[in-house]
Amino acid sequence: MTVLLAATAAALFAIGTYLILQRQLSRIIIGLGLITHGANLLLITSGRRGRAPLVGEADPSLMSDPLPQALALTAIVITFAVTTLLLALAYRSWLLTSDDDVEDDVGDRSVARGTGPDHELRDQMESMVAGEDEPVET
Amino acid sequence: MSWLVPVPVVLPLIGAALAVLVGRSRAAQRVISCVILTVTLVVSVVILVEVDSNGAMVAHSGGWPAPLGISLVADRLSAILLVLASTMLLAVLIYAIGEPGAERNHVGFQSAYLVLAAGVSASFLTGDLFNLFVAFEVMLTASYVLLTLGGRAEQIRSGMTYIVISLVASSLFITALALIYAATGTVNMAHIAERMADLPLGITSAFALLLIVVFGIKAALFPLFFWLPDSYPIAPSPITAVFAGLLTKVGIYAIIRTQTLFFPPESQHGTLLLVVAALTMAVGVLGAIAQDDVKRILSFHIVSQIGYMVMGLGLFTLAGITGAIFYIVHHIVVKTTLFLVGGLIEHAGGSSRLTRVGGMVRTAPALAVLFLIPALSLAGIPPFSGFLAKLALVDAGLGASEWAVVAVSLVVSLLTLFSMMKIWAGVFWNPVEDHSDDEYDAPPLPVGRLGGPPFMVLPTAALVVCSLAISVGAGPLYDLAERAASDLLHPAAYIDQVLRP
Amino acid sequence: MRSGRPLGEDDSPLLDETVRLAIPVVLVVSIYLLFAGHNAPGGGFIGGLVASAAVFLRYIAGGVPSRRGLMRLPFEVLLGVGLLISVAAGLSSLLLGDAFLEAWLVDLDVAMLGRVKFTASLPFDLGVYLVVLGLGVAIVDSLGREADDDSDTAVESGEAP
Numbered sequence: 001m002t003v004l005l006a007a008t009a010a011a012l013f014a015i016g017t018y019l020i021l022q023r024q025l026s027r028i029i030i031g032l033g034l035i036t037h038g039a040n041l042l043l044i045t046s047g048r049r050g051r052a053p054l055v056g057e058a059d060p061s062l063m064s065d066p067l068p069q070a071l072a073l074t075a076i077v078i079t080f081a082v083t084t085l086l087l088a089l090a091y092r093s094w095l096l097t098s099d100d101d102v103e104d105d106v107g108d109r110s111v112a113r114g115t116g117p118d119h120e121l122r123d124q125m126e127s128m129v130a131g132e133d134e135p136v137e138t
Numbered sequence: 139m140s141w142l143v144p145v146p147v148v149l150p151l152i153g154a155a156l157a158v159l160v161g162r163s164r165a166a167q168r169v170i171s172c173v174i175l176t177v178t179l180v181v182s183v184v185i186l187v188e189v190d191s192n193g194a195m196v197a198h199s200g201g202w203p204a205p206l207g208i209s210l211v212a213d214r215l216s217a218i219l220l221v222l223a224s225t226m227l228l229a230v231l232i233y234a235i236g237e238p239g240a241e242r243n244h245v246g247f248q249s250a251y252l253v254l255a256a257g258v259s260a261s262f263l264t265g266d267l268f269n270l271f272v273a274f275e276v277m278l279t280a281s282y283v284l285l286t287l288g289g290r291a292e293q294i295r296s297g298m299t300y301i302v303i304s305l306v307a308s309s310l311f312i313t314a315l316a317l318i319y320a321a322t323g324t325v326n327m328a329h330i331a332e333r334m335a336d337l338p339l340g341i342t343s344a345f346a347l348l349l350i351v352v353f354g355i356k357a358a359l360f361p362l363f364f365w366l367p368d369s370y371p372i373a374p375s376p377i378t379a380v381f382a383g384l385l386t387k388v389g390i391y392a393i394i395r396t397q398t399l400f401f402p403p404e405s406q407h408g409t410l411l412l413v414v415a416a417l418t419m420a421v422g423v424l425g426a427i428a429q430d431d432v433k434r435i436l437s438f439h440i441v442s443q444i445g446y447m448v449m450g451l452g453l454f455t456l457a458g459i460t461g462a463i464f465y466i467v468h469h470i471v472v473k474t475t476l477f478l479v480g481g482l483i484e485h486a487g488g489s490s491r492l493t494r495v496g497g498m499v500r501t502a503p504a505l506a507v508l509f510l511i512p513a514l515s516l517a518g519i520p521p522f523s524g525f526l527a528k529l530a531l532v533d534a535g536l537g538a539s540e541w542a543v544v545a546v547s548l549v550v551s552l553l554t555l556f557s558m559m560k561i562w563a564g565v566f567w568n569p570v571e572d573h574s575d576d577e578y579d580a581p582p583l584p585v586g587r588l589g590g591p592p593f594m595v596l597p598t599a600a601l602v603v604c605s606l607a608i609s610v611g612a613g614p615l616y617d618l619a620e621r622a623a624s625d626l627l628h629p630a631a632y633i634d635q636v637l638r639p
Numbered sequence: 640m641r642s643g644r645p646l647g648e649d650d651s652p653l654l655d656e657t658v659r660l661a662i663p664v665v666l667v668v669s670i671y672l673l674f675a676g677h678n679a680p681g682g683g684f685i686g687g688l689v690a691s692a693a694v695f696l697r698y699i700a701g702g703v704p705s706r707r708g709l710m711r712l713p714f715e716v717l718l719g720v721g722l723l724i725s726v727a728a729g730l731s732s733l734l735l736g737d738a739f740l741e742a743w744l745v746d747l748d749v750a751m752l753g754r755v756k757f758t759a760s761l762p763f764d765l766g767v768y769l770v771v772l773g774l775g776v777a778i779v780d781s782l783g784r785e786a787d788d789d790s791d792t793a794v795e796s797g798e799a800p
Contacts, residue, residue, distance in 0.1 A: 020306070025298065032305050039312035046320035055678065068319060071268050075312050077684070078275045082305055085282055088782060089294055089301070096291045144729075144739040151726050159719035201732075201741035210739075245715075 005045040012038030025090045025100040029083065036079040043072040139188050143197035143210045143263060145181045146220055149174050150256035157248040167248040168235050174252065175231055178259070179224040186217035190618065194625075194635045196265070204637045205329045211265035211636055214622035215463065219262050219391055222467060225604070226383045226474050227255050229597040233478055234376035236593025237485070244287050254280035254380070261388045265636055267318065268325040270392065271311050274356070278304050281385060284377045285369065292372050300369035307355035314348045321345075328636035331399045331629055342405040349396045350407065357389025359448060360418040363441045367425060370440070371433035371490075375481025378433060382440050383474035387466055390447050394462065397451065398626040411452030416546040419445030423553040432480045432490040432561055436473070439516065439557070442550060443469050449543055450531050457534035459623035464616055465527040468515070468608055472524060475512040475601040479505065482590045482598060483565055492564030499566040502589035506566045511602050513562065515609075517555035523608035530616065651700075658700040665693040673768050677757070683764030684771055691775025698779045714777040721769025728763040 012034045019031025047065030051058035094100055153174030160166040189195055194213035198204060212220070231251065257277025264270050282304075286297040319325055321341060322333040334342055351362070358366040366386070370378050397406060422442025429435045447469070450462025480490055486502050487495030499506045515522035528551060535544035589595055608615060625632065669689035676682030732741040742758040749755050 020302070028302060032302060032309075035306065035309045036312070039309040039316070042313055042316040043319070046316040054680070067325075068316070071315070071319075071325070074268075074272065078272070078279075079305065079308070082275075082279065082282070082301065082308075084778075085279070086298070086301055086305070089286060089298055091782070092289055093291070093294045093298065096294065141733050141739070144733075148726055148730060148739075151722065155719045155722035155726065158715050158722070161715050198738050199740045201738040 002045055005041060009038040009041045009045070012041065023101050025093065029086050029090060032086070033079075033083055036075075036083070040072045040075050040079070043068050043075060139192075140195045140197045142181060142185055142188070143195050143212050144199065146178050146185070146224065146259040147210075147256050147263060149178050149181070150252040150259065154249040154252040154256070157252060161245045171231055171248045171252060172228070172235075175224060175228040175255065178255065179221070179228055182217070182220040182224045182259075185212050186214075186221050189214055189217045190621070194632060196636050196639060204639075205324055205326045208269050209265035209326060209328070209636050210263045211328075211632070212263055213632060214618065214625050215391070215394070216262045218463065218467065218618065218622060219387070219470075220259060222470050223258050223262065223384055224255075226380065226470060226601075227251075227258070229601050230376050230380045230383075230474065230478070232597040233379070233481070233594050234374075236591045236595075236597075237374070237376060237481065238591070246283060247287060250280045250283040250287070251380075254284065258384055258388060262391060265327050266325055267327055267330060267396075268315055270327075271308070271315060274311070274388070274392075275308060277385070277388065278308075281381060285373045285381075288374075296369040296372040299365050303355065303365040307352055310348070310355070311352045314345065314352055317348070318345055326636070327395075327399060328633040331633055332637070334400050335402055339405055342401055343407070346397060346401045346405055346407055347410075349400075350393060350411070353389045353392040353396070354414075355389075357386050357393060357448075358418075358441050358444055359414055360421050360441075360445070363418065363422065363444075366441055367429075367434060367437040370437045371431065375433070375477055375484060378437075379474045379477035379481070382436070382477050383470045386440055386444060387470055390444060390466060393448070394451050394459070394626065398459070399629045399632065403454065406454055408452050408454050411448055412540060412543045415445045415449035415452050416543045417445070418442065418448065419550040420546055423550045423557065426557045427553060427560070430492045430564070432483055432492065432565065433477070435557055435561060436476050436480055439476075439554065440473060442554065443473065443516070445550070446528070446531055446547060449547060450534060452543075453534055453538045453540060454627075455534060455538050456620065456623055456627060457530070457537050459626055460616065460620045461527065461530035461534045463619040463622055464530050467615065467619070468523040468527040468605070471601055471605045471608060472512045472515050475598060475605060476509070476516065478594075478598040478601065479509045479512065482508070482594055485590050485594065487565070492561065495565050496568045497566075504595065505589035508589070508595070508598055508602055509566070510562070512605055513558040514555075515605055517558050518551045519555070521609055523605050523612070526609055526612045526616075655700050658696045662693045662696060665696070666690060669693070669768075673764055674761075676764050677760060683767030686764075687768040687771025687775070690768070690772045691778075694772075694775050694779055698783050714773045714780060717769050717773030717776065721766045721771075721773055723766070724769065725763050725766030728759050728766060731762075732759060 016031040016033075016035035016038060019027045019034065022028060022031070045068075047068035050064035051062050053063040053066035053069070057063075090100060153170055156170045157167045160170065185195065189212050194211055196204075196212075197210040198207050199210060200207045202208075234247070234251075254277055257273055257275075257280055260273035261270060261277060264273055282297065282301050285300060286293050315325065318330060321337055322330050324330055324333065334345075350359075355362045370381055373381065397411075419442050422438050422440070422445060426435045426438035426442065429438060443465075446465050447462045450458045450460075450465060452458070482502075482505055483495060483498065484490040486505060487498060489495055511522065515524040518524045518528040528547065532544050532547060535541075535547070669686045669692075671686075672681035672689060673683055673686035674681075676686065729740040732743060733739055735741075735743060737743070740763075742760055744756070744758050746754070746756045
């Protein structure tokens with residue numbers, strides 16, 4: 001059982017990592033969701049198995065360990081909140097640029113190309129400021 | 139006195155709630171935030187004095203004794219960082235209030251800022267590994283809001299990178315927690331430390347590595363630093379200043395705390411940390427040299443400076459960890475100041491790009507002084523605080539016969555000086571090079587004798603005085619850091635205080 | 640039963656009525672969960688989520704304007720008051736000389752209600768309930784309004800959202 005859960009967590013991590021390496025924001029967010037699920041599953045796996053840990057429901061020696069469950073619940077809530085924030089940002093990004101690709105950092109790109117960083121950056125910044133009305137072409 | 143320990147966490151939360159409630163009045167919000175952070179600072183100082191004279195203070199929340207409930211522990215290291223953090227938060231808040239545009243347009247700024255303060259305090263004070271995760275998340279969530287407040291396209295882009303990286307780090311943190319809980323059956327840090335001693339070497343060694351990676355992402359260690367120079371410069375300067383001064387340092391604090399408390403000497407990765415430290419220093423400073431924007435240069439320097447702190451830890455000697463703590467104290471003050479000055483430069487010159495501004499030594503001589511002192515301090519020029527901090531580290535490195543990392547740290551100091559001089563020349567000495575697009579940048583504003591609005595200049599000047607005070611009071615401060623380091627190297631007292639009060 | 644809001648062209652009367660019937664039930668369940676949370680599955684967080692679900696239902700059936708009918712309180716007040724109540728519940732035990740967040744017990748005989756017994760975790764949970772509900776309302780208010788505006792403008796300018 002533990003092996004099965006651990007293998008599931010591993011699979012979730014693997015798929016999540018693959019998705020995070022994509023360019024589209026929507027895939028990245030789904031990938032993050034999978035990775036955090038994997039981590040939470042691992043947290044659940046770390047405790048003892050058994051009956052529901054409710055007073056009077058079962059003999060305490062047969063109960064599962066409630067602490068990792070409480071921790072996982074907290075972690076789920078936190079990652080859920082951050083994922084919601086990411087979705088809101090992705091939506092905002094889509095409103096501004098009408099695509100959901102992650103763009104390179106303009107400063108990095110200009111340094112990498114070795115071109116005069118100033119002009120490149122200025123053009124990019126201008127198109128970003130103008131991006132309220134027209135999509136940035138990259 | 140142990141009832142004081144939760145106060146630095148709870149007070150900012152009350153402030154955040156009040157700031158939300160009085161959202162219609164900016165003036166009321168400002169008064170609330172300033173009062174709350176001032177009281178927090180006073181409480182932190184009281185905690186530091188108390189802890190330094192009577193030993194660590196432990197508060198068991200809910201009245202549950204140590205391994206069961208969540209303990210809040212203030213020892214010397216936590217208390218020192220708490221005082222620094224509250225000072226920085228207060229100074230930057232006043233700066234933000236003084237800066238036109240940074241905060242006045244956003245209802246949520248004060249609340250998010252106070253929640254950030256609560257998260258930072260909680261990270262320093264918690265004695266529970268899972269609670270540390272929660273405190274990190276409180277702090278990070280507030281920082282996501284502060285970074286993207288305004289919703290401009292560039293903010294969204296860099297904020298996205300920042301959030302994704304942080305979330306990956308948090309998932310790894312949960313993974314580490316799950317494995318540590320499975321192996322030790324506890325999340326109380328003192329209790330983990332006690333049980334970790336019984337585990338096989340391979341497992342503790344793997345845990346040590348996992349925690350270095352988790353906190354290394356937050357602290358921007360090589361090779362996990364790439365998100366930092368990408369996201370920090372985009373935020374308004376007071377927010378960047380607070381991020382630069384505090385957030386990465388919370389990561390460093392977590393590395394120091396977990397590595398010294400949990401792991402017996404034979405499972406510590408001293409050499410690995412030294413290699414990482416040298417690479418972090420070198421890559422950070424090389425990145426800084428390649429940039430031509432004040433905020434980006436300073437952001438790369440954060441990475442470079444983190445290397446020094448890790449170098450101190452990697453030595454795992456009393457002198458090394460003392461040096462690291464002293465360096466953190468110096469760095470938090472100086473780095474925050476530099477970013478605040480960067481904001482003032484942007485304000486006075488209409489841009490933070492070196493080619494766009496110039497000649498400020500004439501137009502804003504006060505700024506030149508405010509920049510020069512922390513810049514020289516960062517580069518390690520005597521008699522400023524950076525010199526003393528680096529001297530302590532180099533001395534510790536020589537004492538431990540780690541020649542290579544000492545050599546790297548000295549070369550990096552030289553390169554730091556070079557890149558500070560680049561800012562100095564570009565901003566203060568050279569004439570403006572590029573007039574071609576003056577209509578695009580905000581036109582330079584009349585700055586007056588102070589070099590900016592008084593409420594922006596005064597907190598900056600106060601922090602410069604702070605950094606000078608560090609070099610003046612270096613003796614007692616070094617002794618305090620040494621006592622803190624000695625606590626860290628002998629965790630038995632900490633464990634006893636938490637588990638057996 | 641009608642709330643006085645005229646149904647729009649896209650609104651489904653079936654959904655509208657179902658939601659109208661469901662919302663009181665959902666709210667009662669949420670309050671049950673809030674009180675049960677002391678020693679049974681439930682609590683302020685999950686209760687607040689269920690109450691937020693009522694807000695979401697209302698939004699799905701009728702868009703942002705109908706949300707006002709259900710929840711006239713501005714979300715800032717819910718968030719602020721909720722956070723204050725929770726923190727005050729934690730601090731109250733400090734005033735009694737106990738540890739931070741330590742629970743105290745109230746055991747009263749109230750006329751008409753009989754014996755009332757609760758601990759400090761109830762006000763704490765109530766604060767959490769209000770914060771979560773406030774966030775639910777805030778999400779509908781900010782994201783929902785924007786989405787509504789977009790679809791309106793998209794329809795006007797003749798392009799798909």
